[in-house]
Amino acid sequence: ELRINAEDPKxxxxxxxxxxxxxxxxxxxxxxxxxxVYQGYEIPRYYDSMMVKLTVYGYTWQEAVDRLARALNGFVILGVKTTIPYFxxxxxxxxxxQMKFDTSYIDTHPQLLEYLEEEREMEKISRLVAEINAYGYNPHAQ
Incomplete structure (x- = not known):
């Protein structure tokens, strides 16, 4: 189970x-x-930032981890930062x-925050469609 939050891990x-x-x-x-959460939802500043709880299951640890990775890759969320890249x-x-973790895992693995924030192709397309919807034109066209 992961809680996808509108938070900036970095x-x-x-x-x-x-x-x-x-x-x-x-x-x-x-x-x-x-x-x-839905398109157009406003994440409030002063309340819980949880957007959605993601739960997966698998018959083995590796199957569950693989399913979790696939599910995280299936999200497209634009407009706010999320905990997805961190996860x-x-x-x-x-x-x-290798299941070598305990309650000190986050503190002992500071490199977890060294992820790249790359916009995936689907996110680029979704952002462009949203901008055209909002502005009535492509703001990136020259």
Whole structure:
């Protein structure tokens, strides 16, 4: 289970309030989403920043980790920062994959915050569609 929050992990997990411009959640066998976020939802500044709870299951640890990675890659959320890239980084860590973690894991693995914030192709397309919808034109066209 992961709680996808509108927070900035690289900024001490401070809330990332704002309007969710694009929201697309993952689905599929063994994936469950519980939340109330939708495109146009405004993440409040002074309340809980949780957007959606992601739950997956697998018959083995590796199957669950793989399913979790697939589900995280299936999210498209634009307009606010989220904890998704941070979780994706955790899922790539050898200690996590080998189940070598305890309550000190985050503190003993500061490199988890060294992920790249790259916009995926689907996010670029979604952002462009949202901007054209909002502005009535492509603001990036020359």
């Amino acid at each position: 900024n001490n997990f401070f809330a990332s309030p704002g309007v969710v411009q694009v929201y697309q959640g993952p689905g599929g066998h063994g994936v469950r989403l519980d939340g109330a 994706q980084q955790i899922l790539q860590e050898p200690d996590f994959i």
